[in-house]
Amino acid sequence: MRILTVVGNRPQFIKAAAVSGRLRERHDEVLVHTGQHHDDALSAVFFSELGLAEPDRQLSIAGGSNTSQTARMLSALEPIVAESDAGAVLVYGDTNSTLAGALAAAGARRPVIHVEAGMRSFDRAMPEELNRVLVDHVADLLLCPSHSAAANLAAEGIGVRQPSAGAEAKTPQVSVVGDVMVDVAMQWQPRAAASGATLDALGVRPGGFLVLTAHRAGNVDVPERLATLVALTTALAADGSYGPIVLPLHPRTRKRLDEAGLRSTLEGAAGVHVTEPLSYAAFSALVCQARAVLTDSGGVQKEAYLAGVPCLTLRDTTEWVETVQTGWNTLVDLDRDAIAAALGGKPPAERPPLYGDGHAAERCVEAIDTFVAERGIAGSQ
Ligand code: UDP
Numbered sequence: 001m002r003i004l005t006v007v008g009n010r011p012q013f014i015k016a017a018a019v020s021g022r023l024r025e026r027h028d029e030v031l032v033h034t035g036q037h038h039d040d041a042l043s044a045v046f047f048s049e050l051g052l053a054e055p056d057r058q059l060s061i062a063g064g065s066n067t068s069q070t071a072r073m074l075s076a077l078e079p080i081v082a083e084s085d086a087g088a089v090l091v092y093g094d095t096n097s098t099l100a101g102a103l104a105a106a107g108a109r110r111p112v113i114h115v116e117a118g119m120r121s122f123d124r125a126m127p128e129e130l131n132r133v134l135v136d137h138v139a140d141l142l143l144c145p146s147h148s149a150a151a152n153l154a155a156e157g158i159g160v161r162q163p164s165a166g167a168e169a170k171t172p173q174v175s176v177v178g179d180v181m182v183d184v185a186m187q188w189q190p191r192a193a194a195s196g197a198t199l200d201a202l203g204v205r206p207g208g209f210l211v212l213t214a215h216r217a218g219n220v221d222v223p224e225r226l227a228t229l230v231a232l233t234t235a236l237a238a239d240g241s242y243g244p245i246v247l248p249l250h251p252r253t254r255k256r257l258d259e260a261g262l263r264s265t266l267e268g269a270a271g272v273h274v275t276e277p278l279s280y281a282a283f284s285a286l287v288c289q290a291r292a293v294l295t296d297s298g299g300v301q302k303e304a305y306l307a308g309v310p311c312l313t314l315r316d317t318t319e320w321v322e323t324v325q326t327g328w329n330t331l332v333d334l335d336r337d338a339i340a341a342a343l344g345g346k347p348p349a350e351r352p353p354l355y356g357d358g359h360a361a362e363r364c365v366e367a368i369d370t371f372v373a374e375r376g377i378a379g380s381q
Pocket residue numbers: 010011014181213248276277278279280281283284296297298299300303
């Protein structure tokens with residue numbers, strides 16, 4: 001069957017790197033890159049490094065508000081979906097590209113496959129949360145990283161046959177497959193944990209530094225929050241108790257720092273190493289060998305857990321609740337005392353496997369095959 005996959009930003013390239021190769025063993029995949037992340041450091045590097053096939057279509061849509069960006073993507077995707085003879089459209093995660101891909105498919109009455117379904121922060125102020133909820137409610141096959149994600153869907157009535165639905169209505173299928181980012185991390189982390197090149201280049205030693213990433217709108221688009229983030233980063237580095245802070249700067253954050261006139265404060269602060277966004281291998285080496293990770297990223301919370309490195313999440317909610325329940329992740333928001341307390345604590349003794357065993361992509365493809373067979377989706381080759 002032909003499957004049209006829509007990707008657009010960094011974590012989606014990483015997720016697609018896990019799934020795309022396996023999907024192509026059995027199906028004909030057409031890869032559409034919306035352009036949401038277009039610069040080399042956030043896009044091209046992952047295609048080459050992780051062996052992801054070059055996109056078949058490049059839409060080059062970036063910038064603007066979430067609403068305008070999603071609308072432009074939707075307009076561009078409508079004819080692509082209509083002209084393609086794809087039997088289904090596959091989307092990943094929770095971005096504007098995810099929502100546009102899902103809506104374009106649903107509008108064209110093509111089945112929507114959502115990888116990383118069911119994640120919820122229960123914070124509708126997050127653009128990602130709106131995208132997740134909306135995509136899950138139009139999806140036909142929902143592939144969840146965890147049982148708690150599947151429970152979130154059930155609580156919203158997704159996958160539960162509605163008595164009022166007509167005879168023709170098809171109940172969405174929900175399957176727990178594990179997390180496809182974990183597949184990639186499990187493959188790369190053993191090498192990353194032993195790799196010294198990135199640490200040497202930065203002049204930091206294993207276990208003697210912190211990694212910090214921040215790019216969520218709630219942290220960097222709100223000037224007071226951004227100023228607080230800069231103040232606590234510089235103070236933490238100046239304190240010196242935890243070693244220097246390595247901060248690969250997301251372009252969105254760079255832009256906001258420039259607008260606020262704060263980039264030089266951060267870059268000039270003692271003990272703060274600001275870098276460009278790093279390749280997957282280089283960033284994994286930092287995560288695996290850090291004393292702790294401070295982040296507002298979803299993917300990085302999981303990767304820290306897998307690496308056995310304590311994570312401090314710079315938010316007051318998370319979708320990856322199991323990392324908090326196991327004691328490896330602490331929601332510190334931007335609270336200096338909470339950060340100091342979490343950094344002073346000891347990591348738990350137990351670290352049970354969460355989000356699968358590194359074979360989530362295989363399960364995704366199996367679930368897609370079953371779905372296609374059960375629905376009798378014709379789709380062409
Ligand atoms: N990442 C990377 N280089 C960096 C920072 C992050 O390769 O400099 C990777 C990281 O390992 C993870 C993913 O990017 O796999 C997370 O992406 P991001 O934080 O942009 O998105 P989120 O997970 O928050 O949606």
